Amino acid sequence: MLDTRFFSDEMRKQLLEWWQIHGRHDLPWKRGDVISLGASDLQGNTFELDPYPIWVAEVMLQQTQLNVMLPYWKRWMLELPTRADLIFACLDKILFLWKGLGYYSRARRLHQAAIQLGDEPWPRTLDAWMSLPGIGRTTAGSILSSAFNLPFPILDGNVTRVLARLQAFSMPPIKAKTLFWSWSEALLDREQPRDFNQALMDLGALICIPGKPQCFLCPWQEHCSAYSYGCQSKLPVKGKARESPYKVIGVGIVLNELGEVLIDQRHNEGLLGGLWEFPGGKQDPGETIQATISRELKEELDIEVEVGEELIVLNHSYSHMKLCFVVRLCRMIAGRPKPLASQQIRWVQPEDLDQYAFPAANAKIISALLEYFQDKNSIPIL
Template identity: 40%
Template sequence: MSDRFAENLLTWYRREKRDLPWRKTDDPYRIWVSEIMLQQTRVDTVIPYWHRFLAAFPTVHHLANADRQQVLKLWEGLGYYSRGRNLHDAARTVADKYDGRLPDTYEKISALKGIGPYSAAAILSIAFNKPYAVVDGNVIRVITRYFGIEEDIRSASVRNRVREHAEELIPNNEPGDFNQAVMELGATVCTPKNPQCSSCPVSAGCIANQTSRTDVIPYKSKAKKIPHHKIGVGLIVNQSGKLLIALRPEDAMLGGLWEFPGGKNDTGESLEETVIRELREELGVEVRVSEKYMQLKHAYSHFKITLHAYWCTIISGNPQPKSSEKLKWVSLDELEQHPFPKANKILVEGLQNMQPEDLKRFLIK
């Protein structure tokens, strides 16, 4: 069965695979970058980032020698920024320890920052032709339907069963193409809703197809309700017409990115009171809050926020980086040079439509 599955799937893949740029290279470094960027991110989103990133850092050594801010700026908007930081750190390790050549053993490649079981299997199979099976959401959907696995895919035991099946099916020849083919099948044919079973190269052996259960397999229990937070941030302008931004700590969520200072709204607290308290705690200053500049919503992987940005005037104290790596005063033009999280980036884009003289009424008194 495994031979027929692989043969039929690979025949289909050679005919139907999408024309993706990382499929036109055998450079392990470029394949590695693509696999990291593709984690929890749509292919169409990744393509322009991949091209820009490799234009700036064409080799491991270029990336290893790059400034962290430059790396994060090129990652800006792609999300899950720890991927970019880990890729940068791992490139430094590969440059120092392996002379710029990505190691080709599971033990060594898994020891690099940001490379877990999925990434290790994908890189080793695609770049080095080694038979390690990958398991992602697309693979889970294909395997559970093909073998009729009805249990909850959130369960570790079910994921282990999927991995075992994938390892049984993967051929020793063309393992990289096989892994990409299974993922391709899940992305384009064996889709979550309305799968195109009539176009599937392995539908004849698929239990979910044979028993008309593609609508209930795979089964995934409901996730916990995603929390929502209200965030208040302050926009502070100095006598030179520059805005104050703060660098998030490297080990924090969104570490290495810049933001406008502020934080979560506490129960029973107005948003203006949130901004005053947060700027006192983060900067050691007392501020007067004036008008609201912008309100926007943004969703992260495990929570959602509504961000409220207010113009503020410092009435006492000098800003100090009490909870950030450092502070910086920047002009409207200089904002674009700094990497920001998506929510703050939306603020930046709005601010860049202003004229420097428009900021004068918000100057520190």
């Protein structure tokens, strides 16, 4: 039941004319090699682009803004320029290239998907792309329309916001995914889906922004229900966010007599999967932080430590919880560390920590540790 009343050819034309002038035309994955020409020529927009750089970009762009992912994408393309390079890369390298971007399962799934594709030709159907790990309908539609100029709609945060305002939709869009998809599909310019999808996203990213949209610059002002009601800054309606839990985490910087520090690699599944970290864990109610650290290191590494001075305390918010890391220097008293709760453990020189993929919060701990050693001008003998 496709309601296309609101979506005219005139609207498509207005958006594309706006985009020709104001759109983001400098996306490097859309300026790369043209892998084949269609019946027409470049002017006709029927050329095809290499899907690999587009695929990498689209995955990096999931829940991530263009200016944030761009340097990561450039480095990735230098290190792993083709699908074959990705297939044969090791997970450590992949996670290192992803370090700091967040949502690390994206990197693992990109790798898995490349392996799954093997040396098959690039898929050209929605189902084939969506069957790959890490690729949902939006990413599949983006790749198919960007690379092959095929008429598949998208529904990202930008498009959702534009549509919610265009239709003055008064419920949280999350409750009406199917309707929004049908709108995106009805709206799509089937003659030039590549440019149209990009134009729609650019409209959302540049004009129809959250908060205070730039309606005075909008090519669709006259078509926008929210604008006519003056409610554009209230849309889209968001669902109520649940309070995220707060936890205190005791972290142990365990040093040995060689001045090496003990790190562990997290299991691949779940939060920060596959990344390295300093050992530690959640403080139990009524427990001192010293007790937390010595208990966690006993449970996870089977070592006894003496908990020493505080290195740093830092707060860190994830999307679904807030943590306070209390980091203490530790001396190992007894035992030999074993990876009881991790993939592996390693003793490393502090200068070599930059060769491992640590999450952002741990990167701050590393900075504090290196500063500490610099101030001491020597490795502390505990």
